Amino acid sequence: MSRYDLLCCDADETLLDFAQAEENAFFEACSAHALAVDGEAYRRYSAINLACWKLFEQGRLTQPELRVKRYADFLCEIGSAVDPAALSHTYEQALSRQGCALPGAAEALQRWRESVRVIIVTNGIAAVQHGRFAASPFPWMEKDLVISEEVGAAKPDPAMIAIAMARAGITDKRRVLVLGDSLSSDMAAAANAGVDGCWYNPRAKENTSGTAVRYEIRSLDEVDALL
Numbered sequence: 001m002s003r004y005d006l007l008c009c010d011a012d013e014t015l016l017d018f019a020q021a022e023e024n025a026f027f028e029a030c031s032a033h034a035l036a037v038d039g040e041a042y043r044r045y046s047a048i049n050l051a052c053w054k055l056f057e058q059g060r061l062t063q064p065e066l067r068v069k070r071y072a073d074f075l076c077e078i079g080s081a082v083d084p085a086a087l088s089h090t091y092e093q094a095l096s097r098q099g100c101a102l103p104g105a106a107e108a109l110q111r112w113r114e115s116v117r118v119i120i121v122t123n124g125i126a127a128v129q130h131g132r133f134a135a136s137p138f139p140w141m142e143k144d145l146v147i148s149e150e151v152g153a154a155k156p157d158p159a160m161i162a163i164a165m166a167r168a169g170i171t172d173k174r175r176v177l178v179l180g181d182s183l184s185s186d187m188a189a190a191a192n193a194g195v196d197g198c199w200y201n202p203r204a205k206e207n208t209s210g211t212a213v214r215y216e217i218r219s220l221d222e223v224d225a226l227l
Contacts, residue, residue: 099135
Protein backbone atom coordinates (compact mmCIF):
# COMPACT_ATOMS: atom_id res chain seq x y z
CA MET A 1 0.00 0.00 0.00
CA SER A 2 1.24 3.45 -0.91
CA ARG A 3 2.07 5.76 1.99
CA TYR A 4 0.51 8.67 0.04
CA ASP A 5 -2.81 9.09 -1.75
CA LEU A 6 -1.99 12.34 -3.57
CA LEU A 7 1.13 13.65 -5.26
CA CYS A 8 1.02 17.40 -5.90
CA CYS A 9 3.64 17.81 -8.58
CA ASP A 10 5.20 21.03 -9.82
CA ALA A 11 5.43 21.60 -13.58
CA ASP A 12 8.39 23.74 -14.62
CA GLU A 13 11.87 22.31 -14.04
CA THR A 14 10.25 19.29 -12.39
CA LEU A 15 8.40 17.81 -15.37
CA LEU A 16 8.67 20.43 -18.10
CA ASP A 17 11.96 21.87 -19.37
CA PHE A 18 11.17 25.53 -18.77
CA ALA A 19 14.71 26.73 -19.49
CA GLN A 20 14.54 25.37 -23.04
CA ALA A 21 10.93 26.46 -23.53
CA GLU A 22 11.67 29.99 -22.34
CA GLU A 23 14.70 30.34 -24.60
CA ASN A 24 12.84 29.06 -27.68
CA ALA A 25 9.85 31.36 -27.05
CA PHE A 26 12.04 34.40 -26.28
CA PHE A 27 13.93 34.25 -29.57
CA GLU A 28 10.75 33.51 -31.54
CA ALA A 29 8.97 36.52 -30.00
CA CYS A 30 11.91 38.87 -30.48
CA SER A 31 12.25 37.80 -34.10
CA ALA A 32 8.54 38.51 -34.67
CA HIS A 33 9.11 42.09 -33.42
CA ALA A 34 12.34 42.58 -35.39
CA LEU A 35 14.46 42.73 -32.25
CA ALA A 36 18.08 41.72 -32.84
CA VAL A 37 19.05 39.82 -29.68
CA ASP A 38 21.80 37.41 -28.71
CA GLY A 39 22.60 35.01 -25.90
CA GLU A 40 23.62 37.81 -23.54
CA ALA A 41 20.31 39.60 -24.12
CA TYR A 42 18.48 36.37 -23.35
CA ARG A 43 20.41 35.92 -20.11
CA ARG A 44 19.48 39.47 -19.09
CA TYR A 45 15.81 38.83 -19.84
CA SER A 46 15.88 35.51 -17.99
CA ALA A 47 17.29 37.16 -14.85
CA ILE A 48 14.64 39.89 -15.02
CA ASN A 49 11.89 37.30 -15.51
CA LEU A 50 13.08 35.26 -12.51
CA ALA A 51 13.14 38.38 -10.32
CA CYS A 52 9.58 39.23 -11.38
CA TRP A 53 8.35 35.72 -10.52
CA LYS A 54 9.96 36.02 -7.08
CA LEU A 55 8.04 39.26 -6.54
CA PHE A 56 4.87 37.46 -7.64
CA GLU A 57 5.51 34.66 -5.10
CA GLN A 58 5.90 37.33 -2.42
CA GLY A 59 2.60 38.96 -3.39
CA ARG A 60 4.34 42.14 -4.56
CA LEU A 61 3.28 41.78 -8.19
CA THR A 62 0.03 40.58 -9.71
CA GLN A 63 0.27 38.21 -12.63
CA PRO A 64 -0.99 40.79 -15.17
CA GLU A 65 1.67 43.20 -13.88
CA LEU A 66 4.36 40.54 -14.08
CA ARG A 67 3.53 39.65 -17.66
CA VAL A 68 4.26 43.17 -18.87
CA LYS A 69 6.87 44.32 -16.35
CA ARG A 70 9.42 41.65 -17.28
CA TYR A 71 9.43 42.89 -20.86
CA ALA A 72 9.16 46.56 -19.96
CA ASP A 73 12.28 46.21 -17.80
CA PHE A 74 14.12 44.22 -20.45
CA LEU A 75 13.27 46.62 -23.28
CA CYS A 76 14.32 49.55 -21.11
CA GLU A 77 17.69 47.87 -20.52
CA ILE A 78 18.36 47.39 -24.22
CA GLY A 79 16.93 50.78 -25.19
CA SER A 80 14.12 49.49 -27.43
CA ALA A 81 10.84 51.26 -28.19
CA VAL A 82 8.93 48.02 -28.85
CA ASP A 83 5.62 47.85 -26.96
CA PRO A 84 6.24 45.54 -23.96
CA ALA A 85 2.61 44.40 -23.81
CA ALA A 86 2.70 43.37 -27.47
CA LEU A 87 6.03 41.56 -27.03
CA SER A 88 4.70 39.81 -23.93
CA HIS A 89 1.63 38.61 -25.83
CA THR A 90 3.74 37.23 -28.66
CA TYR A 91 6.06 35.52 -26.17
CA GLU A 92 3.16 33.87 -24.33
CA GLN A 93 1.72 32.55 -27.58
CA ALA A 94 5.11 31.11 -28.51
CA LEU A 95 5.62 29.67 -25.02
CA SER A 96 2.23 27.94 -25.08
CA ARG A 97 3.50 25.81 -27.97
CA GLN A 98 6.59 24.64 -26.07
CA GLY A 99 5.90 21.18 -24.67
CA CYS A 100 9.53 20.20 -23.97
CA ALA A 101 9.73 17.71 -21.11
CA LEU A 102 12.63 16.81 -18.89
CA PRO A 103 14.21 13.39 -19.51
CA GLY A 104 12.25 10.59 -17.88
CA ALA A 105 9.32 12.79 -16.84
CA ALA A 106 6.68 11.05 -18.97
CA GLU A 107 7.74 7.60 -17.82
CA ALA A 108 7.86 8.73 -14.18
CA LEU A 109 4.35 10.17 -14.37
CA GLN A 110 2.99 6.95 -15.78
CA ARG A 111 4.56 4.95 -12.94
CA TRP A 112 3.40 7.33 -10.21
CA ARG A 113 -0.18 7.31 -11.46
CA GLU A 114 -0.31 3.56 -10.87
CA SER A 115 0.18 4.21 -7.11
CA VAL A 116 -1.35 7.60 -6.34
CA ARG A 117 -3.49 10.38 -7.72
CA VAL A 118 -1.22 12.95 -9.39
CA ILE A 119 -2.29 16.57 -9.72
CA ILE A 120 -0.05 19.25 -11.24
CA VAL A 121 0.13 22.39 -9.08
CA THR A 122 1.76 25.24 -10.98
CA ASN A 123 2.28 28.98 -10.73
CA GLY A 124 1.65 30.05 -14.27
CA ILE A 125 -0.50 31.64 -16.94
CA ALA A 126 -3.46 29.39 -17.67
CA ALA A 127 -3.43 29.53 -21.47
CA VAL A 128 0.32 28.98 -21.54
CA GLN A 129 0.32 26.00 -19.17
CA HIS A 130 -2.65 24.33 -20.83
CA GLY A 131 -0.98 24.73 -24.21
CA ARG A 132 2.35 23.37 -23.00
CA PHE A 133 0.80 20.27 -21.44
CA ALA A 134 -1.27 19.67 -24.57
CA ALA A 135 1.96 19.80 -26.61
CA SER A 136 3.96 17.71 -24.11
CA PRO A 137 4.59 13.93 -24.10
CA PHE A 138 1.91 13.69 -21.38
CA PRO A 139 -1.14 15.59 -22.72
CA TRP A 140 -3.35 13.37 -20.55
CA MET A 141 -2.21 15.41 -17.52
CA GLU A 142 -3.84 18.60 -18.81
CA LYS A 143 -7.12 17.67 -17.08
CA ASP A 144 -5.31 17.47 -13.73
CA LEU A 145 -3.88 21.00 -13.52
CA VAL A 146 -4.24 23.46 -10.65
CA ILE A 147 -2.97 26.73 -12.13
CA SER A 148 -2.45 29.86 -10.04
CA GLU A 149 -4.17 32.18 -12.52
CA GLU A 150 -7.29 30.00 -12.59
CA VAL A 151 -7.66 29.52 -8.83
CA GLY A 152 -6.60 32.98 -7.61
CA ALA A 153 -3.74 31.76 -5.41
CA ALA A 154 -0.07 31.04 -6.03
CA LYS A 155 2.52 28.90 -4.28
CA PRO A 156 3.70 29.26 -1.54
CA ASP A 157 0.06 29.96 -0.62
CA PRO A 158 -1.20 26.68 0.93
CA ALA A 159 -4.53 27.26 -0.82
CA MET A 160 -3.00 25.70 -3.94
CA ILE A 161 -2.45 22.43 -2.05
CA ALA A 162 -5.88 22.61 -0.42
CA ILE A 163 -7.51 22.97 -3.84
CA ALA A 164 -5.63 19.93 -5.16
CA MET A 165 -6.67 17.94 -2.09
CA ALA A 166 -10.30 18.93 -2.56
CA ARG A 167 -10.22 17.88 -6.21
CA ALA A 168 -8.78 14.52 -5.22
CA GLY A 169 -11.27 14.10 -2.36
CA ILE A 170 -8.49 13.80 0.22
CA THR A 171 -8.66 15.33 3.70
CA ASP A 172 -5.78 13.63 5.52
CA LYS A 173 -2.69 15.82 5.14
CA ARG A 174 -0.47 12.91 6.12
CA ARG A 175 -1.41 11.28 2.82
CA VAL A 176 -0.20 14.16 0.64
CA LEU A 177 3.25 14.70 -0.87
CA VAL A 178 4.38 17.84 -2.72
CA LEU A 179 7.14 17.40 -5.31
CA GLY A 180 8.97 20.36 -6.83
CA ASP A 181 12.29 22.01 -7.58
CA SER A 182 11.67 25.34 -5.82
CA LEU A 183 12.27 25.89 -2.13
CA SER A 184 10.55 29.27 -2.13
CA SER A 185 7.34 28.12 -3.84
CA ASP A 186 6.96 24.31 -3.82
CA MET A 187 8.58 23.41 -0.52
CA ALA A 188 7.30 26.54 1.21
CA ALA A 189 3.77 25.68 0.00
CA ALA A 190 4.14 22.17 1.44
CA ALA A 191 5.35 23.56 4.77
CA ASN A 192 2.55 26.15 4.86
CA ALA A 193 -0.04 23.46 4.09
CA GLY A 194 1.32 21.08 6.72
CA VAL A 195 2.10 18.27 4.26
CA ASP A 196 5.30 16.45 3.33
CA GLY A 197 7.60 18.01 0.75
CA CYS A 198 10.05 16.38 -1.64
CA TRP A 199 12.65 18.76 -3.02
CA TYR A 200 13.80 17.81 -6.52
CA ASN A 201 17.39 19.06 -6.44
CA PRO A 202 19.29 17.49 -9.36
CA ARG A 203 22.15 20.01 -9.15
CA ALA A 204 22.72 19.44 -5.42
CA LYS A 205 22.13 23.06 -4.45
CA GLU A 206 22.49 24.04 -0.82
CA ASN A 207 19.29 24.73 1.09
CA THR A 208 19.86 28.18 2.58
CA SER A 209 16.16 29.08 2.62
CA GLY A 210 15.38 27.98 6.15
CA THR A 211 12.53 25.85 4.76
CA ALA A 212 12.66 22.31 6.09
CA VAL A 213 11.90 19.49 3.62
CA ARG A 214 10.97 15.89 4.37
CA TYR A 215 12.82 14.43 1.40
CA GLU A 216 15.50 15.59 -1.04
CA ILE A 217 16.16 13.78 -4.31
CA ARG A 218 18.47 14.10 -7.31
CA SER A 219 16.43 12.04 -9.79
CA LEU A 220 12.71 11.67 -10.50
CA ASP A 221 13.24 7.90 -10.29
CA GLU A 222 13.79 8.31 -6.54
CA VAL A 223 10.16 9.35 -6.06
CA ASP A 224 8.97 5.80 -6.68
CA ALA A 225 10.42 4.55 -3.40
CA LEU A 226 8.72 7.38 -1.48
CA LEU A 227 5.29 6.50 -2.79
